[in-house]
Amino acid sequence: MLAGLTAQSALAEVPGSLVKIGVLTDLSGPFADQVGQGSVAAANLAAEDFAKEAGGLKVEILSADHQNKPDIGVSIARRWIDEDGVAAVVDLPNSGVALGVAEALREKHRTALASSSASSDLTGKACAPTTVQWVTDTWSQGHSTAHALAAQGAKSWFFLTVDYALGKTLERDATEALTAEGGEVRGAARHPLGTPDLSAMLLQAQSSGAKVLALADTGADAINAIKQAGEFGISGQMQLAALFLQISDIQTLGLAAAQGLLLTEAFYWDQNAATRDWSRRFAARMGGRMPTMDQAGVYSATLAYLRAVRTVRSIDGETVVKEMKRAPIDDPLFGRVAIRPDGRAVHDMYLYRVKKPSQSRGPWDDYELVGTIPAAEAFRPANEGGCTLAP
Numbered sequence: 001m002l003a004g005l006t007a008q009s010a011l012a013e014v015p016g017s018l019v020k021i022g023v024l025t026d027l028s029g030p031f032a033d034q035v036g037q038g039s040v041a042a043a044n045l046a047a048e049d050f051a052k053e054a055g056g057l058k059v060e061i062l063s064a065d066h067q068n069k070p071d072i073g074v075s076i077a078r079r080w081i082d083e084d085g086v087a088a089v090v091d092l093p094n095s096g097v098a099l100g101v102a103e104a105l106r107e108k109h110r111t112a113l114a115s116s117s118a119s120s121d122l123t124g125k126a127c128a129p130t131t132v133q134w135v136t137d138t139w140s141q142g143h144s145t146a147h148a149l150a151a152q153g154a155k156s157w158f159f160l161t162v163d164y165a166l167g168k169t170l171e172r173d174a175t176e177a178l179t180a181e182g183g184e185v186r187g188a189a190r191h192p193l194g195t196p197d198l199s200a201m202l203l204q205a206q207s208s209g210a211k212v213l214a215l216a217d218t219g220a221d222a223i224n225a226i227k228q229a230g231e232f233g234i235s236g237q238m239q240l241a242a243l244f245l246q247i248s249d250i251q252t253l254g255l256a257a258a259q260g261l262l263l264t265e266a267f268y269w270d271q272n273a274a275t276r277d278w279s280r281r282f283a284a285r286m287g288g289r290m291p292t293m294d295q296a297g298v299y300s301a302t303l304a305y306l307r308a309v310r311t312v313r314s315i316d317g318e319t320v321v322k323e324m325k326r327a328p329i330d331d332p333l334f335g336r337v338a339i340r341p342d343g344r345a346v347h348d349m350y351l352y353r354v355k356k357p358s359q360s361r362g363p364w365d366d367y368e369l370v371g372t373i374p375a376a377e378a379f380r381p382a383n384e385g386g387c388t389l390a391p
């Protein structure tokens with residue numbers, strides 16, 4: 001019994017009063033604009049803001065490129081914990097990487113802050129008492145967009161899906177919402193990550209007779225699909241539904257190509273005074289680039305984690321996450337955030353339409369608000385995801 005108590009006491013300490021957080025991200029691949037160096041900058045901003053209230057704790061931010069390979073991501077996370085004393089890993093774009101790393105951190109009793117992973121399985125069948133999923137997920141993205149388009153009568157869909165965990169769960173969750181609205185799926189085509197030529201799949205979508213081309217992908221793949229759909233004239237025949245685009249993608253496309261797209265986001269830099277103030281600080285470090293919702297999520301998840309560590313004086317994953325779940329968080333970027341027993345951080349979501357070039361007042365003025373999805377409706381009910389931690 002005494003040995004057990006001693007081990008638990010050692011586990012609960014913050015060694016040297018130093019909290020190390022690893023930003024595990026995509027620095028060179030298709031998601032680099034959504035996350036990448038911007039996520040590292042956001043984590044550093046969180047560490048600097050926390051320093052004003054740290055209570056004697058110091059923070060060190062590490063970063064690495066997982067190359068969108070789960071085995072590399074897991075290897076980095078294990079090395080960080082075993083050799084560098086990292087207490088938490090944040091960002092985790094690419095759902096396959098996130099699922100593998102979250103499981104490794106569960107085994108090591110450290111915290112996974114999956115702020116940029118969208119697989120709803122992270123708070124479903126793969127949930128863990130050491131995982132928090134912050135920004136959005138495939139259920140939220142798929143249901144919000146499907147509901148909005150079905151309300152407009154666009155109830156026949158064709159899916160263009162990236163063939164890994166993100167795409168598969170986006171397609172699954174959007175299909176569930178679409179059929180619940182009385183809609184139907186006319187077909188689907190899957191492509192590997194980073195496929196340059198989508199022409200055969202787009203022609204298949206065009207011949208399906210569906211009203212909606214649903215893009216169950218993101219980053220460079222979604223940008224490529226939208227550009228090629230325009231070249232084939234498909235964007236004039238079918239409504240394009242971007243199930244997981246972010247403002248960095250709209251900037252790459254340009255308003256002329258992206259205008260009219262409907263998309264669901266958790267954060268927009270020009271949403272209110274608080275988001276504008278923080279985004280300008282971010283932009284000053286990123287050559288004028290405004291943050292994506294994923295990058296904003298890195299900041300908020302990191303700051304909430306550090307505050308919980310300060311309270312419990314522990315880097316034990318279960319202990320810190322339990323503290324994060326204890327009470328709602330008043331977050332400057334996402335508003336009121338409550339972390340449920342399944343690890344899902346719940347907050348309002350927003351449906352935006354991309355502006356026409358003539359509507360934009362200047363650089364990065366890309367969105368017009370279509371509607372707000374209240375937190376209670378924006379995410380899958382906790383008891384429907386298959387999480388053993390849920391009530």
